[in-house]
Amino acid sequence: MLIDEMKYIMPEISLLCFALLIVVVDLFVTRKGVLPILSVIGALVAAFFTVGLWGNGGIAAFNNMIAIDQFGLFFKLLILASLVLVVMASNKYVLKFEKFQGEYYAILMLSAIGLMLLVSAVNLITIYVSLELSSISLYALVSFLKDKTSSEAGLKYLILGAVASAILLYGMALTFGLTGSTGLTAIADYFRTSPAVGAVSSPLLLTGLALIIAGFGFKIASVPFQLWVPDVYEGAPTPITAYLSVASKAAGFAVITRILMTAFGQPDWLHAEWAIIIAVLAALTMTVGNVTALVQTNIKRLFGYSSIAQAGYLMVGLAAMGMAMEGNADIRSGIIFFLFSYALTNLGAFIAIIAISNKINSDQIADYTGMGKRSPLLAGALTLFLVSLTGLPPTAGLIAKIYIFNGAVDQGLLWLVVIAVINSVISAFYYFRVVKVMWMGEPASQDKVTSSWPEWTALAVCCVMVVIIGVVPGVFVGLTQAATKIFGI
Numbered sequence: 001m002l003i004d005e006m007k008y009i010m011p012e013i014s015l016l017c018f019a020l021l022i023v024v025v026d027l028f029v030t031r032k033g034v035l036p037i038l039s040v041i042g043a044l045v046a047a048f049f050t051v052g053l054w055g056n057g058g059i060a061a062f063n064n065m066i067a068i069d070q071f072g073l074f075f076k077l078l079i080l081a082s083l084v085l086v087v088m089a090s091n092k093y094v095l096k097f098e099k100f101q102g103e104y105y106a107i108l109m110l111s112a113i114g115l116m117l118l119v120s121a122v123n124l125i126t127i128y129v130s131l132e133l134s135s136i137s138l139y140a141l142v143s144f145l146k147d148k149t150s151s152e153a154g155l156k157y158l159i160l161g162a163v164a165s166a167i168l169l170y171g172m173a174l175t176f177g178l179t180g181s182t183g184l185t186a187i188a189d190y191f192r193t194s195p196a197v198g199a200v201s202s203p204l205l206l207t208g209l210a211l212i213i214a215g216f217g218f219k220i221a222s223v224p225f226q227l228w229v230p231d232v233y234e235g236a237p238t239p240i241t242a243y244l245s246v247a248s249k250a251a252g253f254a255v256i257t258r259i260l261m262t263a264f265g266q267p268d269w270l271h272a273e274w275a276i277i278i279a280v281l282a283a284l285t286m287t288v289g290n291v292t293a294l295v296q297t298n299i300k301r302l303f304g305y306s307s308i309a310q311a312g313y314l315m316v317g318l319a320a321m322g323m324a325m326e327g328n329a330d331i332r333s334g335i336i337f338f339l340f341s342y343a344l345t346n347l348g349a350f351i352a353i354i355a356i357s358n359k360i361n362s363d364q365i366a367d368y369t370g371m372g373k374r375s376p377l378l379a380g381a382l383t384l385f386l387v388s389l390t391g392l393p394p395t396a397g398l399i400a401k402i403y404i405f406n407g408a409v410d411q412g413l414l415w416l417v418v419i420a421v422i423n424s425v426i427s428a429f430y431y432f433r434v435v436k437v438m439w440m441g442e443p444a445s446q447d448k449v450t451s452s453w454p455e456w457t458a459l460a461v462c463c464v465m466v467v468i469i470g471v472v473p474g475v476f477v478g479l480t481q482a483a484t485k486i487f488g489i
Contacts, residue, residue: 005061008068010049011076012113018042019109026102032094036454039087039105043112047080064183065126072120074336074479075254078343079119082247083112085462088454089351090239092358097144097237104144108243111137115251122262124172124182127255131168131219135161138248142236153235160218160228168215174208175263187263191270209264209274213281216259219252222315223285226308230296233304238357241300242350245307246343253314253339257332260322275322278315279416286312286423293430299353300363302430306389307346309427314338316413316420317404323411331407333480338404340476341388341396341469348462349385352378355451355459365434370443378449379438381463386431388466391424396469403477 059068114134121127143154179190217225289309296302317335372379388395
């Protein structure tokens with residue numbers, strides 16, 4: 001019975017209850033400091049229910065609309081961890097919209113619910129509904145500052161997101177028209193029994209697959225669907241920029257991995273063809289992201305293009321996964337490991353940026369001059385994260401790139417790895433330009449840059465985890481491998 005299956009979505013239900021509680025509490029309390037506390041407690045309660053489901057692998061609930069497996073549960077924990085860190089980083093930032101703090105935290109939690117449902121969805125209908133739930137919440141959050149830049153960013157995100165949503169829905173409709181089903185497993189069964197005609201010989205299949213990739217290409221910021229990223233990253237509240245770059249991207253990669261692996265993973269002629277498409281897009285995405293980042297003067301726009309480039313590195317793993325559907329467990333876990341490492345690194349970088357920007361009231365890289373003298377700890381933490389994003393030891397970024405690139409080389413994608421390595425070298429120029437400005441310039445002011453204890457705590461967690469994963473990655477590799485066993489390929 002459906003009522004008996006409610007326990008499988010208790011993480012989402014508990015988070016919804018806390019979101020509603022925050023709205024109610026916000027009406028009656030004057031000291032708004034209780035709101036982030038409730039948000040963190042809500043995320044921890046949801047994480048508790050998620051961990052409790054970890055042993056229930058391979059369960060299909062609600063008429064095969066949602067899967068309860070380790071893959072989805074891992075990403076739910078990652079989304080919840082991102083939520084907690086973003087809430088902690090928002091401690092001082094929310095003073096910019098003091099009258100709407102309750103709405104801010106509630107909508108942030110609603111977006112997390114959509115993303116959590118998205119990573120567990122195994123039906124095209126559920127995928128689309130979950131995607132829209134998270135997207136509508138994010139549209140509101142991006143424009144939350146209500147100034148000209150933020151409103152413009154929100155409007156651009158809304159319009160381009162609506163176009164991408166329509167493209168995705170059209171691709172899903174064509175896939176349903178071809179296969180007669182919206183379930184990922186049923187779609188896979190159709191292709192397993194169909195003749196090996198090739199995607200090019202089937203216009204309906206080719207168009208549907210291309211539109212689905214295009215629709216999710218917007219979500220993960222892949223070229224040529226990345227045009228929204230720099231403006232939205234610059235205009236959105238900085239904690240929401242961090243959330244978009246990590247939680248939203250992780251969920252996007254999770255769902256596209258599940259769709260490609262489950263629905264379009266067999267037979268061989270099918271997965272080999274979409275792998276080539278992903279490989280070409282990966283090369284373009286890395287190159288466009290890194291080259292364009294070289295000329296950026298705003299640190300949020302720089303991280304926007306950096307996010308595009310990081311999506312390209314992840315797509316190298318997706319392409320390698322498609323090239324070797326048999327025995328590709330290491331590649332699958334490599335993608336998840338990269339996402340985990342990137343989430344900690346990028347969130348940590350944005351937490352440092354939030355603390356610095358709150359003090360200097362600017363996002364211009366030139367205004368970071370001499371930050372090493374004004375706040376050595378913040379500048380040191382940001383330097384560590386920039387080193388990790390570049391892919392240098394002893395950080396998580398190095399291990400993540402090695403993991404991804406090694407799998408791609410094993411599958412004959414050496415040309416793509418060469419492009420990725422060249423792009424990593426290019427990225428060092430703009431990452432270390434920020435480091436140079438912070439440590440080698442003279443500050444315009446001698447005022448110390450301070451931060452609140454929640455921000456320091458979140459920053460310390462990210463710093464410690466980035467170093468630990470870089471030095472002893474074995475434990476985390478085992479966790480990501482467990483999360484990919486559900487595909488059974």
